[in-house]
Amino acid sequence: MSHVLEVKGLSKTFRGRRDWPWSPRSVALEPTSFTLEAGETLAIMGETGSGKSTLAKLVAGVDNASSGDIYLNGQKLYDNNTKQRCQNIRMIFQDSEKSLNSQRTIGQQLEEPLLFNTSLSAAERDDYVKKILRKVGLLAEHYEFYPHMLSTGQKQRVAIARAIALEPQIIVADEALVALDPSVRAQIINLMLDLQQEMGISYIFVTHSPQIVKHIADKILILYRGKMIAFEKTELLLTEPQQPYVEQLLHEHLTTEHLNQKRQKR
Numbered sequence: 001m002s003h004v005l006e007v008k009g010l011s012k013t014f015r016g017r018r019d020w021p022w023s024p025r026s027v028a029l030e031p032t033s034f035t036l037e038a039g040e041t042l043a044i045m046g047e048t049g050s051g052k053s054t055l056a057k058l059v060a061g062v063d064n065a066s067s068g069d070i071y072l073n074g075q076k077l078y079d080n081n082t083k084q085r086c087q088n089i090r091m092i093f094q095d096s097e098k099s100l101n102s103q104r105t106i107g108q109q110l111e112e113p114l115l116f117n118t119s120l121s122a123a124e125r126d127d128y129v130k131k132i133l134r135k136v137g138l139l140a141e142h143y144e145f146y147p148h149m150l151s152t153g154q155k156q157r158v159a160i161a162r163a164i165a166l167e168p169q170i171i172v173a174d175e176a177l178v179a180l181d182p183s184v185r186a187q188i189i190n191l192m193l194d195l196q197q198e199m200g201i202s203y204i205f206v207t208h209s210p211q212i213v214k215h216i217a218d219k220i221l222i223l224y225r226g227k228m229i230a231f232e233k234t235e236l237l238l239t240e241p242q243q244p245y246v247e248q249l250l251h252e253h254l255t256t257e258h259l260n261q262k263r264q265k266r
């Protein structure tokens with residue numbers, strides 16, 4: 001059986017600030033390969049600038065790769081087939097504020113993907129959007145709300161609602177939990193885990209937090225200066241990191257988190 005996602009040799013280089021043909025190119029991501037199974041969660045970790053967001057964007061089709069291929073259930077994805085990509089792989093960003101249009105109601109924004117990708121009638125779209133709102137723990141009444149009327153946590157629920165609207169197989173979340181305070185973050189994580197159970201979604205989480213990784217990830221992929229240096233089951237990587245950098249990365253973050261927790265308790 002084929003993997004839900006297979007990434008083969010995906011890489012990205014950028015030109016310098018001036019986009020002249022002779023400008024030197026810098027490598028943001030060296031050829032990277034990994035697989036993801038249905039209902040599985042992969043965490044992408046690494047220090048700042050290691051290429052995490054670049055990899056996430058390439059998988060979600062937000063940016064085009066310089067080389068490499070992506071296969072969804074064994075079928076190759078092409079850059080120009082945005083419809084196929086949009087339906088199956090959705091992305092949630094860190095800043096739900098910025099990804100929502102302040103001028104349009106929540107209902108209108110959730111209706112958009114349905115308008116372009118389904119043949120549902122206006123009334124059916126309306127019903128469907130209300131159903132999705134309830135599914136992510138909001139109310140049907142939120143349909144008429146504008147983004148500024150919602151809390152940060154509610155906006156992140158809307159971002160999740162928009163991501164699941166087309167029943168995708170994969171959701172890529174780029175630091176989607178970082179702006180939330182710990183109690184809201186826990187609620188959002190639980191919501192995402194419930195949706196995963198119910199819909200069989202596979203997640204790719206870009207995160208700096210080993211605590212979150214421990215809680216949700218089946219596998220971890222670690223990038224160092226654009227190079228994948230580990231791709232392993234979470235349990236194994238946390239207990240036997242093998243490489244000093246991996247150990248240091250996981251340990252450092254744990255230490256920082258523990259320190260922060262201690263400070264908050266004081």
Ligand SMILES: Nc1ncnc2c1ncn2[C@@H]1O[C@H](COP(=O)(O)OP(=O)(O)OP(=O)(O)O)[C@@H](O)[C@H]1O
Pocket residue numbers: 014015027028046047048049050051052053054055
């Ligand atoms: N549009 C771009 N043009 C030029 N260079 C870029 C562009 N986007 C990213 N880069 C470079 O690619 C490298 C990887 O960036 P990326 O944002 O993927 O890192 P990251 O691991 O997600 O970092 P962070 O944790 O800070 O978000 C960095 O050196 C960055 O400066």
